[in-house]
Amino acid sequence: MLLLTISCSTSKKNSRENIASPLPSELYNTIASLDRAMFDAFNNRDFIVLQSFLSEELEFYHDLGGITNYSQNIEAFKKAFTSDRKLRRALVAGSMEVYPIKDFGAVQTGVHRFYVTEKGQQEKLSSEAKFVNLWQSRNGVWKITRIISYGHRENLE
Template sequence: MRKIQILLLLILSQIAYSQVKNTDELYKKAKKLDSLIFDIGFNTCDLSHYDSIISDDLEFYHDKGGITSGKAAFTASIKNNICGGPNKVKRELVPSSMKIYPLYNNNVLYAFIQEGEHEFAELSNGKWIKGSLAKFTILWILDGKSWKMKRVLSYDHHL
């Protein structure tokens, strides 16, 4: 009987700490943060809120572009290459690809992992031309009462 109780407890703990549903408040928060980074920041070049949602010691790993270390370098990269470069690029989250995995310490939420797929397009002669499809993983850390993007992996870029 004791073995069954332990097994049941292990199963229930895995369910409690696995991927959250898209109706969960944490999922909605992640969707909003994703929109702030990409829809508003990356796509419209409004980077004014980056300071409040990007960790000073951000690490961004890209399978084609290498490593970007720090908030200032990341923000400058978006500003100079996406917003100020000759080729405008936009990013769209692939519908239904986003998954959120909460991370707890002593039953207290301290971070979450966001993963999904995103598509990119380039503006050419006034038209958006489909570009690469890629996977991403982002570690968001709760810093006081604010969520900060801390570690990013962007990989498996292909047409």
């Protein structure tokens, strides 16, 4: 019985050591930098820069809006960026995690908030959601291939 207990506890310890954990590392810093740059472009309505972060193979899964592809997202950004309604995204501090995906890139998770400014109005918090971004690295160029946005809480102010 003692041997079985030792064997099980050793097995559990080894399996826990093999579980990937968030990386405060070069990969984490790379993805954090990409996230900042992409959403700086979003917040400043810089369509060309924002588009450069998205793979043409993009699939976006949104719990309230359904599934959209690259071209649908490009059109939505063009429309949003010419609207009188200005959006701003802010990553919730401390919420981001990054995990490597072998031979592909990385998965990024976190929580973000969106703020809206209507013409002539002050900015207000509009929604909060969890997200998963799948980043692919090809020849050192990182692009998002999948986005999952879920757990939306809206009309927070």
